Amino acid sequence: MNRKQFIQQSSIAAAGMFCAPAIIGAAKPETILGHNNKRYRINTQWSKANAMQYPVKDCHEMVQDKNGRIILLTNETRNNVMIYDKSGKLISSWGHEYPGAHGLTLFNENGDDVLFICDNDLHQVIKTTTDGKVLMKLDYPKEINAYAKAEEYIPTETAIASNGDIYVADGYGKDFIIQYDHKGNYIRHFGGRGTGDEFLLNAHGICIDDRDKNNPCLVVSSRQHNAFKRYTLDGRYINTISLPGAWVCRPVIKGDYLYAAVLQTNARQGEQSGFVLILDKDYKVVSNLAGNLPAYNKEMPQEMYQTIKVFRYPHDVCVDDEENVYVAQWNSGQVYPYKLSPL
Numbered sequence: 001m002n003r004k005q006f007i008q009q010s011s012i013a014a015a016g017m018f019c020a021p022a023i024i025g026a027a028k029p030e031t032i033l034g035h036n037n038k039r040y041r042i043n044t045q046w047s048k049a050n051a052m053q054y055p056v057k058d059c060h061e062m063v064q065d066k067n068g069r070i071i072l073l074t075n076e077t078r079n080n081v082m083i084y085d086k087s088g089k090l091i092s093s094w095g096h097e098y099p100g101a102h103g104l105t106l107f108n109e110n111g112d113d114v115l116f117i118c119d120n121d122l123h124q125v126i127k128t129t130t131d132g133k134v135l136m137k138l139d140y141p142k143e144i145n146a147y148a149k150a151e152e153y154i155p156t157e158t159a160i161a162s163n164g165d166i167y168v169a170d171g172y173g174k175d176f177i178i179q180y181d182h183k184g185n186y187i188r189h190f191g192g193r194g195t196g197d198e199f200l201l202n203a204h205g206i207c208i209d210d211r212d213k214n215n216p217c218l219v220v221s222s223r224q225h226n227a228f229k230r231y232t233l234d235g236r237y238i239n240t241i242s243l244p245g246a247w248v249c250r251p252v253i254k255g256d257y258l259y260a261a262v263l264q265t266n267a268r269q270g271e272q273s274g275f276v277l278i279l280d281k282d283y284k285v286v287s288n289l290a291g292n293l294p295a296y297n298k299e300m301p302q303e304m305y306q307t308i309k310v311f312r313y314p315h316d317v318c319v320d321d322e323e324n325v326y327v328a329q330w331n332s333g334q335v336y337p338y339k340l341s342p343l
Contacts, residue, residue: 033308033340038257038278038287040325040340042310046088047336054079054093059328059337061104061250062318065113065130070318070326072337073104073117081115081132086320088339094132098122103157103205103250104316109164116166118155125155125168138168141178143186157250159206159218161233167218171204177220179235190235191220198237201225205250208233209258211281219251219258226266228283241283244294245303248277254319256281261314261327262291265305272312273305276327276340289325289340311338 033040056074063071069091070084080095095101100121107114114135117126127136140153147153156171164182177200179187191200202223209230210216217238218231226246230238249261258279265273275291285294285301290308294301312332319325325340 031308031310032343033276033289033310034278035287035293038289039343040289041343043339043341044310044335046326046339047084047090048088049082049084049090049336051334051336054082054090056082056334056336058330059315059332059335060102060330061316062326062328062337063104063106063115064318064320065106066108068321070320071104071106071115071130072328073101075099075101080117083130086322086324092131098126103155103169105158105160107160107164116158116160118157118168120154120156120172123150123153123155125158125166136184138166138180138184141176141186141189144176144178144189146174146176146192156203157205159208161208161216162210165233167206167208169203169206169220171202171221171223175200175203177203177206177218177231177235188235190231190237191229197240198229200229205248205260207251207253209251209253211253211256219253221248221250221260223247223249223263228260241279242300243277243285243304244301245305246277249315252317252319254323257286258283259317259319259325261316262304263313263315263330266303267305272309272332274311274314274329275304275306275308276311276314276317276325277304 057076061073072082077096079093080098080101082093083091098119100119102120103118105116113130115128125138140150154172155168157169159167166180168178170176175193176189177191178189200222204223205221209219220229228241245265247263252259260277276289278287280286290310313330315330316328323342327338
């Protein structure tokens with residue numbers, strides 16, 4: 001399913017929701033989310049930005065730079081990129097040229113932070129400085145015969161290896177993972193759609209998991225499979241991490257844990273049924289924020305679902321240097337990100 005199809009599928013269910021208050025089922029200050037050692041208090045009013053002056057449409061993704069600032073990407077062209085301090089004070093904003101801004105990845109390149117923006121509408125990946133200077137653009141991969149035109153390529157996320165190699169997830173296009181070197185030269189592609197375990201369906205997000213320093217791997221969202229899939233850095237399939245019921249967005253590694261927004265659940269598609277998922281080093285669920293904690297039958301967790309209506313459609317998480325979790329949401333009444341502080 002591509003982005004347009006998902007919007008069309010959800011439009012009927014969502015038709016009556018746009019007049020709802022900005023915060024649905026707003027959590028009280030004492031509301032605690034999560035399980036085990038990953039429990040949080042939620043702040044739905046974290047952003048101090050003036051909504052009239054600095055509006056957002058979809059809050060797609062967030063990262064933290066080396067200076068501790070929280071960087072938000074939105075597809076609102078009055079301010080595509082909004083830069084905050086951790087208290088929620090808006091420091092600066094920039095960007096008017098990214099109508100389909102979707103994926104945001106930060107990479108420290110020889111001591112300098114750079115950003116990789118995936119734009120669905122421009123069918124490009126754009127590398128920039130943290131203040132918006134364009135450094136490189138990657139257009140659709142003409143080297144792959146499966147693409148006849150740029151419109152078939154709709155990148156959603158990137159991951160950057162320590163050597164600078166760029167992995168692009170074509171999550172709303174043909175579901176390939178395309179690998180480039182640091183200069184943007186095509187190396188290979190893998191994934192795509194098919195019937196085997198090694199194939200993907202809605203390859204929405206990607207990250208490099210280097211928690212095992214001797215065996216780094218790629219973790220890729222296969223959202224409609226309700227799974228993450230693991231590959232070696234040269235594209236060989238390793239295994240599937242099944243997450244029944246969960247439409248998982250991009251995986252985010254912080255310390256020993258993997259965090260991910262769950263856009264919605266299978267049982268309640270188009271019904272604002274999202275939550276936030278946390279896995280340990282063995283890819284087992286240790287906490288669901290606003291969701292159930294599933295029991296395991298051997299290696300397979302039971303189906304997951306929303307238990308507290310705090311989020312609408314969570315799209316990404318950012319975990320800062322103090323273990324706070326920020327949640328950006330898509331199609332959720334143009335709300336700013338929420339902040340969750342660990343107990």
